[in-house]
Amino acid sequence: MxxxxxxxxxxxxxxxxxxxxxxxxxxxxxxxxxxxxxxxxxxxxxxxxxxxxxxxxxxTIAESAYGPMTVLFVMIEIENHRADDFAAFEAAIGEVPEITECWSISGGFDYLCKFVTRDLAAYQAIVDRLLANGAGVKRYFSYPAMKPVKRTPLPLAMIADMQG
CATH class of the missing domain: 1.10.10.10 (Winged helix-like DNA-binding domain superfamily/Winged helix DNA-binding domain)
Known part of the structure; x- marks a missing residue:
């Protein structure tokens, strides 16, 4: 089930x-x-x-537990939109531990990823590797996070409403 x-x-x-x-x-x-x-x-x-x-x-581990870290949200568009290209990109980012979340999205971009790195230089090195290794990245836009505003678990009341 x-x-x-x-x-x-x-x-x-x-x-x-x-x-x-x-x-x-x-x-x-x-x-x-x-x-x-x-x-x-x-x-x-x-x-x-x-x-x-x-x-x-x-x-849940505090992102700042071991010192300052850089959190970035990155909108990514891949070069081609064939099933194999999506699979190749998803496999490539699956090998990057600093990408802690990646969502397939609709609209002008294909993916929204959350990167957690030591600093901007470490982030850029990861992006450079993705660009060089054939992950199929066409373009990307990086948005450094300033501070967390809200982080909550799944709203279980919503699930109860959906089932009732």
Whole structure:
């Protein structure tokens, strides 16, 4: 069953909401918070994991934890618009750990990527490699981020509204 077709009830949404903000909560504490005994809570949690609703667990690391970093959002247009060209570009950026997000978009550009680098020189070196290695970049526009304004997890209330 795909994650997009998984029917969530109020308890599932409560479990997901707690996990989004308190990923290290113990299973016993989670069960108590959603007013279930541990075994039914664990069964729900396993079902959410197995269905793909929960993709992974992890920590959110402060981008500035180890000193100043440069965050840039980059609009990228690729040279050709054949399936092979999109696949080649996506494979090339998949090999670049400093690209922490990349979205295929519509409009005047093909992709919106988030780069996190030490500084602008490190960013430019990455772009130079992408241009030289045949990733198919036609043009790109870089937008340095000044400060984060809002970062939130998935709005689970919206999912509940969509299913109800």
């Amino acid at each position: 795909g994650a997009g077709r998984f029917k969530l009830d109020d308890r599932d949404i409560k479990i997901l909401s707690i996990l989004q903000s308190e990923g290290r909560i113990s299973k016993a504490a989670l069960a108590e918070r959603v007013n279930l005994s541990p075994t039914p809570c664990w069964e729900r949690l396993n079902r959410l994991e197995e269905s793909g609703v929960i993709e992974a667990y992890g920590a």
